[in-house]
Amino acid sequence: MKGNSSYTPKKFAVIGAGPVGCVLAAFLTRGGYEVTLCDVVPTLLVPALDPGIIVEGADSLQAKVAKVTTTLDDIVSDPPDVIFVTVKATALPLIASALEGFVADGRYVVSWQNGIDTELELAKHLGTKAVMRAVVNYGCVPLSPAHVRVAFHHRPHFLQELDPESREAAVGICEALSGTGLETQHTDRIVDKVWRKSVMNSCMNAICAVTGKTMVQIILDPILLNLVDSLIKEGVAVARANEFTLGSDFYPYCINYLKNAGNHKPSMLQDIEAGRRTEVDYINGKIVEYGAQAGMPTPYNTMIHGLVKALECRPFDEAKAA
Template sequence: MRIAVMGAGAVGCYFGGLLARAGHDVVLIGRPLHVEAIRRQGLRMETATFDQAVPLRAETEASAARGSDLVLFCVKSADTVEAAEQLRPYLAADTLLLSMQNGVDNAERMREVLRQPVSAAVVYVATGMVGPGHVKHYGRGELVIEPATGDAQAAQALIAAGVPTEISANVRGALWSKLLINCAYNALSALTQQPYGRLVEGEGVWAVLEDLVTEGLAVAQADGVQVEGDVREAVRKIAVTMPGQLSSTARDLARGKRTEIDHLNGHLVRRGEALGVPTPANRVLHALVRLMEQAPH
């Protein structure tokens, strides 16, 4: 398959790199710092089972997606509409776009801009860019994707590349489950700059996590969402299975970058307002992270 990765950060580089290793024609579309490094020496992939430089193409412009069968869409949520509009002139009618982003409404926003098939994907992976053109994999790596034209071919390619992939009719419920986990941990990790394992050792933190999840489940119920799995148990497990992990929001804040908090706790606050469900704990964390974004660095 011809595959483009739009927004080739840690998630895009990891999955794009695996697909390139499996023999697919992959182009990474990303920031100049990473693109230049990948052009010089390939994409360095550091995982528990291999550490190697993977040769593949890297570009900075959306035009590099021309002729792609599949686009892994990995831009930050705030950039969704702009990035979709940049891609639009270069996509074939049957190009499948896989939204591999945080948040729960990115695929819907993409469909307002594009006529191509769009599939929302729930991404369960811990990765980070630890240097120019250097992605490190810390754990997991599964995908749950929404039914769409071309989904079977995409899933087959991903599975063959070593990515456990499931097609599910309730991706919305899985996206909300991940959203509630992110709303529990991301802002607290960002504001304290602490990894999950250390974070939960703080006085009163488990009670705050419980408040955040309870509010999120109430909003989901009012919104008619059938949340997948036991979110409270999933939140408890995160601190055990990923004790050294800093949230993506924490990394963005530390680098002085705009976070995705508007599409995490901020989304819950907005949906809660629309549905008449109070979300005081989520509102406080959203406001605090937004204030930290605006603080001088």
């Protein structure tokens, strides 16, 4: 079905074969698009070709991607129209540098990630005209390579270009995504939406990572729920001090959203359990950074950021002790 935009992408690449990237790749493939899935871990890619990516839970589908690769050079040499970056934000500087040869008229890179300012990391290397930012509203957990359970999916998602000259292309990408079942709206307020989601992530993800509890276990614990409340209010204050608009209804919306998240381990806890680096620097760390920019103390985010960073070091410390 033809949309309103003159930009109609046909080939996509998804960088990152984790659960978020697999869900995106599966929807795009089911929508009839040619999709290349890229990851440095070969074992994550093999099942995406056969039997295909399996998605269950809030969404249910199975789809075989067209190609897989373990190197970004393959994507640059056979460029798609749009690249979606779904890896952890900590990998962005390296990925952005490797994609410099991809940039050309009609080609775009979308940050399909959590965290604050991820699109700016891409734009440092690729320029603003080629870069777009999305806010993604589904949560998922890996069951096995290319097999994902979607715990919740709160449509729509949102997307915006960094450069006004790329607006038509951004609208076209939204239309393509929506046509696959990943309803995505174009917005002119993506930074506000990034902050709305990041403040929610800052209060829940990090506490789960430190305590090892699921989201519903945090909500049911009155002491931890009080800490969630303090982190929300501190994040709201920092956002408003920097003139980001969260909306007058944000606090009750945030509490209601979190209470309905279910018995789900967020990605930051999954990373800690797997001994990986987390995205805490791009969530709580950014709130601390923007608080300092506005001359505001951020004791709760400073504390939880430091605790998560200490847990990130644990596998290294244990290996050194052994």
